[in-house]
Amino acid sequence: MGGPRFEPVRTVRAYERVVEQIEEAVESGALSPGARLPSERELMVQFSVSRSTVREALRVLQARGLVRSRPGDPHGAEVLPFSPAALHKSMTTLARVAELSLGELVQFRMVLDGSAVLLAARLRTEEQLAEMCEAVATMRAAVGRDAQAFGAADVAFHDAVARAGGNKLIQVCTDVVRSIVLKLIAERIAAAPDREELMRRSIRHHEEVIAAIRAGDGPLAAQLSRKAMYDYYAGYVDEGERSALRALLE
Amino acid sequence: MGGPRFEPVRTVRAYERVVEQIEEAVESGALSPGARLPSERELMVQFSVSRSTVREALRVLQARGLVRSRPGDPHGAEVLPFSPAALHKSMTTLARVAELSLGELVQFRMVLDGSAVLLAARLRTEEQLAEMCEAVATMRAAVGRDAQAFGAADVAFHDAVARAGGNKLIQVCTDVVRSIVLKLIAERIAAAPDREELMRRSIRHHEEVIAAIRAGDGPLAAQLSRKAMYDYYAGYVDEGERSALRALLE
DNA sequence: CTAGTGTACTGGTCGGACCAGTAGGCTACG
């Protein structure tokens, strides 16, 4: 022992090097959203690789949500602003492949939303509070008339709360998980028999949460928020999993 | 109004169709982890597209962590078991592009870990509790001797807790966010002057958490857990952000 | 039976080609 430590040589593909360089440029800010990459034919000159290689690299970057290509665009691929699309995609895959149950997803939402509310009670501004109130007002106006508007206003409420909480990661994850949950049970929600009653109760819960946020009582707001989500979704969750959800209600 | 609703025609690329089909096969379980895809030349026959198109599709699938190709492998691309690698990648990108601060990441960990502990206090088995104890014992044995072993045991502890909590999503996110945080401050942790004291205090905190889990007191365990993480990481977080972290300690 | 060779595949990369589409300059008309 004691000789030189040789590390296994990892053969690195050409397209990976291309990906790395462009990724680095984007993440470091050298390429801002809206900026254009050179054309594929130009890139293949700059990187000294073939167009196939350039294209494979662009496909990877596109899959990661960093750039977008449009056929015929004379300005080359566009650098995109960050969007949680890639995160959304990988979480959706996770949900399918790892067989996440609806219960786990709802539980995760309870955790995220509860935390966001807790933080919002501390950090919210008056404008953000007004936004929440407005969203609930929109919900109330939509009860029994426009289910889609009700859902949209509900999303707006939770989004305002998440923003008020000040944590971008919570915000994005809330957004992603919510859309997955809603997609899973969209048809069942639409078919719920006591749907209007559910909506009214949901509004009441939202108002209680707002009151607690206004009062600055974070723990209470968090508890109410988790309770509200439990009430709204428990009916769609298997009985066996419901007890795990209730563990978050103490 | 009333005429037929025409939807905008979305031109869909050939490689996207290939991606969709293979993705569907994998996520539906028709292709299990370990299974092999046909060779690229075979796929180009089955899909009636060129090899370039097949390869671009495979690059996308590879970026999503669903398959892996190895040059020279006579059996074709391999279907991978789910790994949070793709989720990890997109969260890391999120952290860089959306400029997530260390404070936000730590805050998210406090939320996730607190919830995992809360659930674990309810749902843990005796084996899992023993695992946690063992991890802490390993940590204690490593204090002042082997910082790497200390870190690994710490990870093992939190992993056991997350597993005991029973929510795979919390588990995966905990894992992903932890590795991002650790990567961000690895060198600063290694250089901490009062490092050994930090370790000892951390162990004490872990023991308190275990006691609360054993007693089945979820809320207490969650509070202790968040406090422990705050104590351990607060020093690396900007003063301005620390108050937001403290909002989770009430 | 084993060690070694050979071969028939694999994926990675290259170059060239064609097509449909777009943007923007150019022209001809009003």
Add this chain to the structure above:
DNA sequence: CGTAGCCTACTGGTCCGACCAGTACACTAG
């Protein structure tokens, strides 16, 4: 002079054919 319409030069999407280095496996010679 202004504008509507065409034209051209580019773009990305797809295909084809070729070559290389690597791997697994069968086959052969010892």
